[in-house]
Amino acid sequence: MLKEIRPAIVSFAALACLTGLIYPLAMTGLAQLLLPSQANGSLIEKDGQVIGSALIGQSFTAPNYFHGRPSATTAPDPQDATKTVPAPYNAANSMGSNLGPTSKALADRLKDDVAALEKENPAQPVPVDLVTTSASGLDPDISPEAALFQVPRIAKARNLPEAQLRALVDKQTDGRNLGVLGEPRVNVLKLNLALDRLRAPKQPGS
Incomplete structure (x- = not known):
């Protein structure tokens, strides 16, 4: 049985290493080398x-x-957690207004x-x-x-x-x-x- 599942295990381990480790590290390294400011959040x-x-x-x-x-972002109301209050440019709650043309x-x-x-x-x-x-x-x-x-x-x-x-x-x-x-x-x-x-x-x- 091990002989039959060994190719699947090897393929899984190789792909996991390639896509989950080597590729992210390579892209991170290239980004830091070519575009360091943008890679670190501008x-x-x-x-x-x-x-x-x-x-x-x-x-x-x-x-x-x-x-x-103008910014329509909000944050929880400190006085009432079930409500929100305006919080312009709140990066933790990116959103637009849901108010329509009418x-x-x-x-x-x-x-x-x-x-x-x-x-x-x-x-x-x-x-x-x-x-x-x-x-x-x-x-x-x-x-x-x-x-x-x-x-x-x-x-x-x-x-x-x-x-x-x-x-x-x-x-x-x-x-x-x-x-x-x-x-x-x-x-x-x-x-x-x-x-x-x-x-x-x-x-x-x-």
């Missing part, structure tokens, strides 16, 4: 400390920073958000990604138009020329992958880090 550091990932958005609400897309709650929220943004920058139409959530709730990017829309507010809050901020947005904009895939985008965390490093231009005679 982590972003500041002053030697990890402050986030380029793949997961963060909530910025202060007027002197660029804001990302939802009054969604329509009211969009109306209020658009009205607030129109007050912030009445000269420009409100970019759609500043009022709509992504499917994951973790989108780290916004469109260049959404970033440029916020320039007047940030210029006022930081006392910086708008032209300098627009140049910063242009510099931080990533184009389409391979020139054809996706859309131009700006990573909000990277943009805000670059914003913190920005200095107002020196005035003549200063």
